[in-house]
Amino acid sequence: MQTTASHAHTSATDSAHGHAHHEPGFFGKYIFSTDHKMIGIQYGVSALLFLLFGFFLILAMRYQLAKPGTAIPLVGPLLEKILGKDMAAGGVMGGDLYNSFGAMHGTIMVFLAIVPVLFGAFGNYVTPLQIGAPDMVFPRLNMASFHCYFLGGVVMFASFFTPGGAARSGWTSYSPLASVTDLVNRFDGQTYWLIGMVLLITSSLLGSVNFIATIIQLRCRGMSWMRMPFFVWAQFVTGFLLLLAFPPLEAAGLMQLMDNLFGSSFFLPQGLVVDGKELGVSGGGSPLLWQHLFWFLGHPEVYVLILPAIGIVAEVISNNIRKPLWGYRSMVYSVMSIGFLSFIVWAHHMYLTGMGTKVATFFQTTTMMISIPSVIILTALFISLWGGSIRFNSASLFALSFLPMFGIGGLTGLPLGFNASDIFLHDSYYVIGHFHYVVAPGTMFAVFAGVYFWFPKITGRHMNELLGKLHWAGSIFFMNCVFAPMFIQGFKGMSRRMSDGGTTYFGGDVAMGGDPGVLKLNNMILWSAIGLGISQIPFIINFFSSIFSGKRVASDNPWQATTLDWATPTPPPHGNFVGEPVAYRGPYEYSVPGAKSDFSPQSEKP
Amino acid sequence: MEIPYTYKARPDTGLYNAKVGIWLFLASEIMLFGALFSAYILLRVTAPAGFWPDLALAWPRGLLNIPIGTFNTAVLITSSVTVVLAWASLKMNNFARFRVYMVMTVVCALAFLGIKSFEYNDKFSHYVVRLKDGKSLTGHIEVDGRHPRFWNFDDQWSVAKLTEKKIEKIKVEVDPPRDINGHVKKHEGHGSDAHPAQEVAVSDIESMGSYTPATHPFFAVYFLITALHGLHVLVGALVLAYFAFPGAKMWKSNPEQFINRIEVGGLFWHFVDLVWIFLFPVVYLL
Amino acid sequence: MTSLLKYLGMSEPASAHGKSVDELLLYVHLLMGALFVGWMAYFVFTMLRFNKGTNPKADHVGVRSHASTYLEIGVAIVEAVLLIGLAVPLWAKAVDNPPGAAEKPIEIQVMAQQFAWAAHFPGLDGKWGKQDTKFANRGNPFGLDAEDADTKDDVSVMTEAFLLPVNRPVIAKISSMDVIHCFKAASMRVTQDAIPGLSIPVHFTPTKTGDFTITCAQLCGSGHAKMRGVFKVVSQAEFDAWYAEKSKAGPVTSFD
Amino acid sequence: MSHSSAHSPAEHAVDDHDHDVAAHVRTYLIIFGALLLGTVLTVAMYYVDFSSMALTVAVALFIATIKAFLVAGYFMHLLSEKKLVFGVLILAAIFFISLMGLTLWGSGDLPRNSDFKTLYVP
Numbered sequence A: 001m002q003t004t005a006s007h008a009h010t011s012a013t014d015s016a017h018g019h020a021h022h023e024p025g026f027f028g029k030y031i032f033s034t035d036h037k038m039i040g041i042q043y044g045v046s047a048l049l050f051l052l053f054g055f056f057l058i059l060a061m062r063y064q065l066a067k068p069g070t071a072i073p074l075v076g077p078l079l080e081k082i083l084g085k086d087m088a089a090g091g092v093m094g095g096d097l098y099n100s101f102g103a104m105h106g107t108i109m110v111f112l113a114i115v116p117v118l119f120g121a122f123g124n125y126v127t128p129l130q131i132g133a134p135d136m137v138f139p140r141l142n143m144a145s146f147h148c149y150f151l152g153g154v155v156m157f158a159s160f161f162t163p164g165g166a167a168r169s170g171w172t173s174y175s176p177l178a179s180v181t182d183l184v185n186r187f188d189g190q191t192y193w194l195i196g197m198v199l200l201i202t203s204s205l206l207g208s209v210n211f212i213a214t215i216i217q218l219r220c221r222g223m224s225w226m227r228m229p230f231f232v233w234a235q236f237v238t239g240f241l242l243l244l245a246f247p248p249l250e251a252a253g254l255m256q257l258m259d260n261l262f263g264s265s266f267f268l269p270q271g272l273v274v275d276g277k278e279l280g281v282s283g284g285g286s287p288l289l290w291q292h293l294f295w296f297l298g299h300p301e302v303y304v305l306i307l308p309a310i311g312i313v314a315e316v317i318s319n320n321i322r323k324p325l326w327g328y329r330s331m332v333y334s335v336m337s338i339g340f341l342s343f344i345v346w347a348h349h350m351y352l353t354g355m356g357t358k359v360a361t362f363f364q365t366t367t368m369m370i371s372i373p374s375v376i377i378l379t380a381l382f383i384s385l386w387g388g389s390i391r392f393n394s395a396s397l398f399a400l401s402f403l404p405m406f407g408i409g410g411l412t413g414l415p416l417g418f419n420a421s422d423i424f425l426h427d428s429y430y431v432i433g434h435f436h437y438v439v440a441p442g443t444m445f446a447v448f449a450g451v452y453f454w455f456p457k458i459t460g461r462h463m464n465e466l467l468g469k470l471h472w473a474g475s476i477f478f479m480n481c482v483f484a485p486m487f488i489q490g491f492k493g494m495s496r497r498m499s500d501g502g503t504t505y506f507g508g509d510v511a512m513g514g515d516p517g518v519l520k521l522n523n524m525i526l527w528s529a530i531g532l533g534i535s536q537i538p539f540i541i542n543f544f545s546s547i548f549s550g551k552r553v554a555s556d557n558p559w560q561a562t563t564l565d566w567a568t569p570t571p572p573p574h575g576n577f578v579g580e581p582v583a584y585r586g587p588y589e590y591s592v593p594g595a596k597s598d599f600s601p602q603s604e605k606p
Numbered sequence B: 001m002e003i004p005y006t007y008k009a010r011p012d013t014g015l016y017n018a019k020v021g022i023w024l025f026l027a028s029e030i031m032l033f034g035a036l037f038s039a040y041i042l043l044r045v046t047a048p049a050g051f052w053p054d055l056a057l058a059w060p061r062g063l064l065n066i067p068i069g070t071f072n073t074a075v076l077i078t079s080s081v082t083v084v085l086a087w088a089s090l091k092m093n094n095f096a097r098f099r100v101y102m103v104m105t106v107v108c109a110l111a112f113l114g115i116k117s118f119e120y121n122d123k124f125s126h127y128v129v130r131l132k133d134g135k136s137l138t139g140h141i142e143v144d145g146r147h148p149r150f151w152n153f154d155d156q157w158s159v160a161k162l163t164e165k166k167i168e169k170i171k172v173e174v175d176p177p178r179d180i181n182g183h184v185k186k187h188e189g190h191g192s193d194a195h196p197a198q199e200v201a202v203s204d205i206e207s208m209g210s211y212t213p214a215t216h217p218f219f220a221v222y223f224l225i226t227a228l229h230g231l232h233v234l235v236g237a238l239v240l241a242y243f244a245f246p247g248a249k250m251w252k253s254n255p256e257q258f259i260n261r262i263e264v265g266g267l268f269w270h271f272v273d274l275v276w277i278f279l280f281p282v283v284y285l286l
Numbered sequence C: 001m002t003s004l005l006k007y008l009g010m011s012e013p014a015s016a017h018g019k020s021v022d023e024l025l026l027y028v029h030l031l032m033g034a035l036f037v038g039w040m041a042y043f044v045f046t047m048l049r050f051n052k053g054t055n056p057k058a059d060h061v062g063v064r065s066h067a068s069t070y071l072e073i074g075v076a077i078v079e080a081v082l083l084i085g086l087a088v089p090l091w092a093k094a095v096d097n098p099p100g101a102a103e104k105p106i107e108i109q110v111m112a113q114q115f116a117w118a119a120h121f122p123g124l125d126g127k128w129g130k131q132d133t134k135f136a137n138r139g140n141p142f143g144l145d146a147e148d149a150d151t152k153d154d155v156s157v158m159t160e161a162f163l164l165p166v167n168r169p170v171i172a173k174i175s176s177m178d179v180i181h182c183f184k185a186a187s188m189r190v191t192q193d194a195i196p197g198l199s200i201p202v203h204f205t206p207t208k209t210g211d212f213t214i215t216c217a218q219l220c221g222s223g224h225a226k227m228r229g230v231f232k233v234v235s236q237a238e239f240d241a242w243y244a245e246k247s248k249a250g251p252v253t254s255f256d
Numbered sequence D: 001m002s003h004s005s006a007h008s009p010a011e012h013a014v015d016d017h018d019h020d021v022a023a024h025v026r027t028y029l030i031i032f033g034a035l036l037l038g039t040v041l042t043v044a045m046y047y048v049d050f051s052s053m054a055l056t057v058a059v060a061l062f063i064a065t066i067k068a069f070l071v072a073g074y075f076m077h078l079l080s081e082k083k084l085v086f087g088v089l090i091l092a093a094i095f096f097i098s099l100m101g102l103t104l105w106g107s108g109d110l111p112r113n114s115d116f117k118t119l120y121v122p
C-alpha cells in the first residue's frame, strides 16, 4: 500500500482515468468541479478568507471599544470614504456601523467561515476518504452546494455597500429590531442578510443530504458503523443537525423577509410605536416566535461548530499519542445523544424573555443533560492521553490545546445554563467569553490542527514545523489574553454589543460596583487581538509557501496513521483509491501488542 | 471510478442512493413546512380578540374559496395517483402508458397553479374597509369604475391614496354576512343579490386594506405557505416534465436507473400532495 | 461564602433574593474550578509523563480503571443537586411568584423605547390613568390620556432617576413600545427582556439605599450603548415625600 | 435484508412479475377513491357545526392524517420501506413535534401576571 508520492501519481492516473481519459479544462477543474476533494479545497480557501475578513471586522470594533470616540487609525478614513459619513463620521465608528460590523462578524464567522471550513472543507475532503468511498454520493449536488455557499457569501459581502449598510441587528436578527431599523430603505442590509441566509441554508441542506447519504451508502467493504473513524461519526451527526434544524430558520427567514418587504406582521405585535410614531402595520405577530425559530437552529448550530472540531481533534490526537481513543463507543453514543438533545435545549438562550417555572425547568434540565455527554467526550479524550507516547508537532499542539480551551468554554456554559445564575450573566461579556472559548481557541484550533495534519495528503508537502509552532505559541497566548478578561468584565456587569465599550455605564458609577478598571481591560484586549492577528502571519506564510516549496512527503502515510484517508495515493486522484479499499479492523489500532509496527492500518490485511 | 449503488440497492441498507437522498430531503421539508405550520398555530392561538373586524373572532375564518380549494385538492390527488401509475407502467414495461400518465400529472400540476393564481387575484382585489363608526365591510371594491388588479401596484388602494387622488366615493360589493364560524348565513343564498354594491364615502373610512399579507397575519401565513407550496408544485412539474420528455432517453440506456428516477420524482410529488392534504383543511376550513 | 465572588469582580447584591443568585453562581463556579484544576493538573502530568521522550512505547489500552465513570456520575449528581436544590426553587420564587398584597408591594410600570427608560406610578389615588396607543409618543411613552381623571395624579418619570423605598417589594411591569430591550438592574440581580406586545412583571426587594443603574442588555439599535436608566433606593419617608410632590405635579410627560 | 421481500416485490428490481404490479395498480385506484372520499368528508365537516372548535380541529386533522397515511403508506410505499427510512422520518417527526409543542408551551407559560399586550394596548 505504501508507495512514494511520485510513484503514486502515475499509478493513480493509470488506474482511475484508465477508462475515460479526459482532462477537464480550467472551469471544469476549479469552478465546476464535482470532485469532492476540489470542492473541499474551494470551501476551505473561501472559508479561511472569510475568517480573516471576520477578524478584521472585530479588530476595528475592538479598537472602538478600547478608545471610544476616537478615529480608527488608517482604517477609519477608509471606512468613512467607502461607507459614508453616517456610518463613520471622521473615521469614528458610529453606533450603526458598530452594530453592523458586530452582526456581520457573528454571521460571517459562524455561517461563512467556521461551518464551511469544518463541514464543507474537512468534511468534503476527508469523509469520503475515511470511509473508503470514491466520491460523495451526489457529486453534482455537492458542487451546487458550494455554489450556493459562494453566492450567499457574495450577497453578504455586497450588503456592506447597500444604502444604510449591512445588517445591524446582531447575528440573531431579532424582530422587531430587524424589521424597523431601516424604515427608509426597505431593501436594506437586513434584506440582503435574509437572502444570503436562504442561500447558505440551501447550501447546507444540499451538503447535509449528501454527507448523510454518503456515509450510509458508500462505506467500503468492512467499514461497519463501529469501525468508522470518530471524525466520520461527528460529520454524520452534524449532517443531521443541519438537515433538520436549518429548515425552521429558513421558514423564519422567509417570514421576516415578508415583514420587511410586504409589510406583513409575523413578528410584529399590535401597537408598535417606533420613533414616536405608530408603525402602520396590522400587528398580531409575535416577536418571541422569531426567537424560538432562530434558536431552534441556533443551538444545534453551535454543535455544528463543535462536533466536527472534536472529530478532527480526536483523529489528530490518537495519531499523535500512538494509542486508540479511550472509550470510542461511549464517545459515539455521546455524540449521538448530543445531537438528539441539542434539538430540545434551545430556549436556554431565552430564559429572560419571560418564562414561567415549568418551561424554564424543562429547558435547564435538558441543558444540564446535554452537558453530560460533552463531559464524557472530553473525559474520554483526556483519558486517552494516559499511557500514550505523545508527539508534539504543530497539528498535535493545536489539537491538545483544544482540550483545555474547549473545557473552559464548556464549563462556563454551566452557569449560563442554570436560569437563576443566567439572570446575572445574561448578555454580559461572560457570554461572549463563554462561547468564544468554544469557537475561537476551540473550533479554530481544531481547524488549524486539521490543516497541519491533512496538508501533506492534500498537497504532497509538509508545512514548516517551526513556523507552525510559532503560530501555535502566539495563538494560544493571545487567545487567552483576548478572551479571559471578558469573564471579569462579565462579572462586573458589562453588557455585550455596546459600541462605546461600556463608558456610559461605568463612567464612575459606583453603585454598579463597577470601577472603571474594566474599561482598562478593553485596552489589553485590543492589543492582544492585534497580537493574535500578528500570530497568524507565520501561518499564512507557511500555508502558501508550503504549497510550492514545503518538504515533500516521504510516503503516502507520513504520519503513520491508520485510517483509510492515508491509504490513498498523494494527493488522491479522481476516484481516490487504487483498487477497492477494504476495512479489516477498527480505526485506531495503534500500538497493538504483538503487531510488527506501532500502527495497524484499517486497510492492512490481517 | 463509478459511484456504487446509483441504481442497485446496497445490500445492507436495501436502498439505492437517490432514495436515501430523497427521504433525507423530505425529512428536512417536513421541518420546513412544520415550522410554518407551527408559526401559523402560534399566531392564531395568541391572536388578540376582536382583531379581525368582520367577526367577533380574533382570526378570520372561511374567507377562502372552498369550492375552488376542494377542486384543487382533487386535482392534486389525481396527479398523485397518475404519477404512481406512471411508475407502475414503467415497471410493466409500458413506456407509452408511462408517458401518458406523466403528461396527465404535469397537466394537473399546471391546472393547480392556474387555479391558484386565479384565487390569488381574487384575494388581492378583496378589501376589508373599516369605517369610522366602528363597523366594517368586506368585499370587492370598485374605484373609478376599475377593480384593483394585483399585478398593478398603482391599483392597490389605501385611504391616503384615495384622498390624494381626490376620490370621494368607492363602491363595495359587500360579501354576504357570515356567522361566528365564518359560514355564510344560509338564508342569504347565493346569486347576484348576494353581492349588493354599496357606496361608501371615503371620508367615512377609517382604514382599508386588501386581502394581502399586510392586512392580517392570516393572509401573511396563507400567502407564504401556499406560495411556498406552489413553488414546490412548479419545481416538481418541471422535473416530471423533464423525465417525461428529454430525460426519458435514459429508458433506453439504463432502464433501472430511469425507473428509480421516476420513483424518486414521484416521492417528491406525493410529498407535495401530502402538504396540501394538511394545508387545505387548516387554512381553508378551520 | 458569597463574598468570594467579590474577587471575581461582582458587586454586592442589593436585593433580598440577590444573595441566593450569588450562592448559585458561587457553587457552580466551585464545581467548575474543581474540574478545571483537577483536569489541568492531570493534563500537565500526562504531557510530562507520556511524551515521546519519557514514554517511547505507547500502551494500547491505557487507563483500565473506571474512575472516570464515577467522576462523570459525580458531575451529573452535583449538577442535579444545584438544579433541583437551588436553581428551580429560586426561579419559582424570584421570577415567577409575585409578592402578595399582604407584603404591600409597590407597583410600577416600566416602558422601554429607543433609547430610554421610563417609569410610571399610579399616583396617590392608587389608580392607573387610562392608556392608549393613540396617545403614545416619545414624550408620552405610556400613552396616558390627559383627559382622564385618574391620570392627573399619576407619576411618570422620563429621564431623571425615579425613587423606590428600601425594604419594600417592587413589582415592575416591563414592556416596550418599539423593539426588544432588556431591563437589567445588575445589583438587584434582576433581568427581564422588555418585549413589545408583552407586559411582564418582575419583582425584587431593594435592601440597600443608593443609586442604581438600569442597563439595556438587549441590542436595540444604534443607541443601545447609551440606553442607561437610573433609580435611587431611599428610605420610606424620603420616598413618600418625593411621591407626594410628584403626584401633585401630575405626570411630567408632554402631551403633544 | 430479511425485512423486505414478502410484501413488496415491486419496488426492488425491474424483473418483477407483471401481475404483481397489476395488483398494485388496483390498490392505487382504491386509494385514489378513498382520498377523494376523504376530501368530500373534510369539506362536509366544515358545514357541520360541532359547537366546539377543539372538536372541529380534531375531526379535520383526523381525516387529514388518514389521508396522509394512505398517500405515504401506499403511494410512497412507506409501508414496505426499509427501517432506515423510518428512522429518518421518526427523527423528523420527533423534532417537528418538539418544535411545535415546546414553542407553543414556551409562549404560553410566562411568569405569573404577564399579559399578552403592551401596557397601553386595550
Ligand code: HEA
Binding pocket: A172, A302, A303, A305, A306, A348, A349, A367, A368, A370, A371, A372, A374, A375, A378, A379, A403, A404, A405, A406, A407, A408, A409, A410, A411, A413, A414, A416, A417, A418, A422, A425, A426, A427, A431, A434, A435, A438, A439, C035, C036, C039, C040, C043
Ligand atoms: C461551539 C459552540 C458552543 C458550545 C459547544 C456551547 C456549549 C454550551 N453552551 Fe453555549 N453558547 C454558544 C456557543 C456554544 N455553547 C454561543 C455562540 C452562545 C451565544 C449566542 C448569542 O447569544 O449570540 C452561547 C450561549 C449560551 C447560553 C445563553 C447565555 C445567555 O445568552 O444568557 C447558554 C445558557 O444556557 C449556554 C450554555 C451552554 C452549555 C450548557 C454548553 C454545554 O454543552 C457545555 C458542555 C461542556 C462542558 C461541561 C465541558 C466539560 C469539561 C470538562 C469535564 C473538563 C474541563 C477540563 C479542563 C478545563 C482542563 N450557551
Ligand code: HEA
Binding pocket: A045, A048, A049, A051, A052, A055, A058, A062, A102, A103, A105, A106, A107, A109, A110, A114, A169, A170, A171, A172, A305, A432, A436, A439, A440, A441, A443, A444, A482, A496, A497, A498, A499, A529, A532, A533, A536, A539, A540, A543
Ligand atoms: C465561529 C464563530 C466566531 C469566531 C471564530 C469568532 C472569533 C473572534 N471573535 Fe467573535 N463573535 C461571534 C462568533 C465568532 N467570533 C458571534 C456569533 C458573536 C456575536 C455577534 C452578535 O453580537 O450578534 C461574536 C461577537 C464578538 C465580540 C462581541 C462584540 C460585542 O458584543 O460588542 C467580540 C469582542 O471582542 C468578538 C471577538 C472575537 C475575536 C477577537 C475573535 C478571534 O478569535 C478571531 C481570530 C481570527 C483570526 C486571527 C483570523 C485568522 C485568519 C486566518 C487563519 C486566515 C488564514 C487565511 C488564509 C490561509 C487564506 N466577537
Ligand code: CUA
Binding pocket: C112, C113, C114, C115, C180, C181, C182, C216, C217, C218, C219, C220, C221, C223, C224, C225, C227
Ligand atoms: Cu435598549 Cu438596548
Ligand SMILES: [Cu+2]
Binding pocket: A298, A299, A302, A345, A346, A348, A349
Ligand atoms: Cu445554546
